[in-house]
Amino acid sequence: MRKLKNSELNRLEIPIFKVVKKTPLIVILDNIRSLNNIGSIFRTSDAFLVKKIYLCGITAKPPHKDIHKTALGATDSVEWEYVKDTLKLVKNLQRDNIKVIAIEQAENSIKLQNFSIKSDETYAIVMGNEVKGVQQEVVSICDNTIEIPQFGTKHSLNISVTTGIVLWDLFKKHMF
Numbered sequence: 001m002r003k004l005k006n007s008e009l010n011r012l013e014i015p016i017f018k019v020v021k022k023t024p025l026i027v028i029l030d031n032i033r034s035l036n037n038i039g040s041i042f043r044t045s046d047a048f049l050v051k052k053i054y055l056c057g058i059t060a061k062p063p064h065k066d067i068h069k070t071a072l073g074a075t076d077s078v079e080w081e082y083v084k085d086t087l088k089l090v091k092n093l094q095r096d097n098i099k100v101i102a103i104e105q106a107e108n109s110i111k112l113q114n115f116s117i118k119s120d121e122t123y124a125i126v127m128g129n130e131v132k133g134v135q136q137e138v139v140s141i142c143d144n145t146i147e148i149p150q151f152g153t154k155h156s157l158n159i160s161v162t163t164g165i166v167l168w169d170l171f172k173k174h175m176f
Contacts, residue, residue: 014073014076014077017046018077018079020049021049022049022050022051023048023049023050023051023171023174023175024051024121024122024174025048025050025051025122025123025124025125025167025170025171026050026051026053026054026093026098026122026123026124026125027041027050027052027053027054027124027125027127027163027167028053028054028086028089028090028100028124028126028127029041029053029054029056029059029127030056030057030059030086030126030127030128030129030134030135030138031056031057031059031086031128031129031132032055032058032059032060032127032129032130032159033058033130034130034159035060035064035066035067035070036066036067036069036070036160037130037158037159037160038055038059038060038067038070038071039066039068039069039070039071039074039075040071040160040163040164041053041127041159041160041163042062042070042071042074042075042078042080043070043071043072043074044160044163044164044167045074045078045167046074046078048167048168048171049171050078050167051079052078052079052080052081053078053079053080053081054080054082054083054089054124055080055081055082055083056082056083056084056085056086057084057085057086059082061080061082062075062080063075086126086135086138087135087137087138087141090124090138090141090142091141094141094143097121098121098122098123098124099121099122099123099124099143099144100123100124100126100141100142100143101115101123101124101125101126101142101143101144101146102125102126102128102134102138102139102142102144102145102146103125103126103127103128103134103145103146103147103148103162103163103166104126104128104133104134104139104145104146104147105133105147105156106139106145106147108145109144109145109146109147110145110146110147111146111147111149112146112147112148112149112166112169113149113169115144115146115169116173117170117173117174119174123170125163125166125170126138126139126142127159128159130159146166148162148166
């Protein structure tokens with residue numbers, strides 16, 4: 001086996017990425033503190049052709065050197081918008097028939113592997129603050145809550161890791 005060179009990976013150029021059909025997935029970042037997490041989520045969103053990222057509350061906005069350090073240019077490829085109020089955003093997306101799902105440990109949450117999608121619907125996942133999670137009032141109005149099963153001694157995963165797992169799972173369900 002031989003590792004591929006970057007030139008052999010057939011990556012899209014940004015102008016082409018901007019017009020290519022996107023996965024019907026939206027990421028909502030609800031009060032994310034870590035600039036490195038934000039950048040990492042941009043990069044993962046680029047990998048899975050995410051339609052848009054919403055940065056809400058205290059979530060920092062590009063351009064910022066610490067976001068750029070982990071995003072590696074994905075802030076230029078992935079469409080994003082800052083919206084101060086996550087609750088209002090969720091309500092507006094739901095009015096547009098977008099299914100909004102909190103990624104949170106909650107009563108009656110659906111295990112990620114058991115969550116099924118409809119290929120003709122757009123889904124927005126809400127990722128919460130590294131300490132407090134998704135705001136309760138946001139969880140309360142979401143269409144569903146998804147939880148990643150965990151079997152070790154810890155009760156949480158890093159937000160960028162969680163986002164990657166969820167996006168990959170939903171991407172697979174849409175594309176394959």
